[in-house]
Every structure is written in C-alpha cells, then in structure tokens.
Amino acid sequence: MSRAALTTRLATALSGMPGQVVITGGGGWLGLASLDLLERLLGDDLAARVKVYGSRARMLTLPSGRNIPL
Numbered sequence: 503m504s505r506a507a508l509t510t511r512l513a514t515a516l517s518g519m520p521g522q523v524v525i526t527g528g529g530g531w532l533g534l535a536s537l538d539l540l541e542r543l544l545g546d547d548l549a550a551r552v553k554v555y556g557s558r559a560r561m562l563t564l565p566s567g568r569n570i571p572l
Contacts (some may be wrong), residue, residue, distance in 0.1 A: 528554035
C-alpha cells in the first residue's frame with residue numbers, strides 16, 4: 503500500500519470515529535511525531551479532537567507552525 507493510500511485510509515477511519523484522541527508525552531519525540539501525523543490526518547479538527555498531556559503545561563509548536571496546548 504502506498505503512503506498516500508495509507509494516509510487517506512487513516513484519515514477516513516479517524517473522521518468516522520467519534521470521540522477524542524489522547525496523546526501522553528506530547529512534548530517528547532513520539533508524542534510530537536504522533537501529533538504531526540494527526541494534524542495531517544485531521545487538519546483543522548486537530549484542536550477539537552486531540553487532547554495532549556505532558557509533564558508540564560505549555561504550548562507546543564508543531565512543524566506546521568500550529569500551536570497546541572500541552
């Protein structure tokens with residue numbers, strides 16, 4: 503399966519799922535990589551659908567420049 507096909511399949515699956523996605527350790531390498539992927543899949547729905555937790559409260563800046571609270 504190509505990367506584009508996988509991305510489309512994941513985006514479709516996420517858009518059809520109710521509820522929220524929770525990321526723990528959002529400021530770490532895996533957390534940031536997960537947020538980057540979710541932002542590409544969810545677009546502007548990221549802030550409404552994803553809750554991010556970490557060791558301290560702060561704003562995270564994603565590679566796109568979007569800020570999301572941690």
